[in-house]
Amino acid sequence: MTASDCPHCGRRALSPSRKLLLGPSASIACRACGRRVGVAFGKAWLALSPGLLVAASGLLVAHASVRHLPMILALDGLALAAMFAAYAWWVPLQRR
Ligand SMILES: [Zn+2]
Structure with missing residues (x-):
């Protein structure tokens, strides 16, 4: 059972990229079966929390010196990659 499997029928309910848009x-x-599925609410918000850090770092960028900019952007990229990976592969689907 993977994080993209349907809780009703056990088959693959959607692609990881489609899940990111959900x-x-x-x-x-x-x-596969047409019944409603959604992501697990608590884990979904936990997976999306790095996005808040990225938003917060946007405020930091306004005050940071230019030489810190590449590091901040690199960390933003890592946080976004971790967020998408967690959302696609760690957050399970639930019946709706
Ligand atoms: Zn199904």
């Missing part, structure tokens, strides 16, 4: 409160029809 918000924590939205639901989608499983492409």
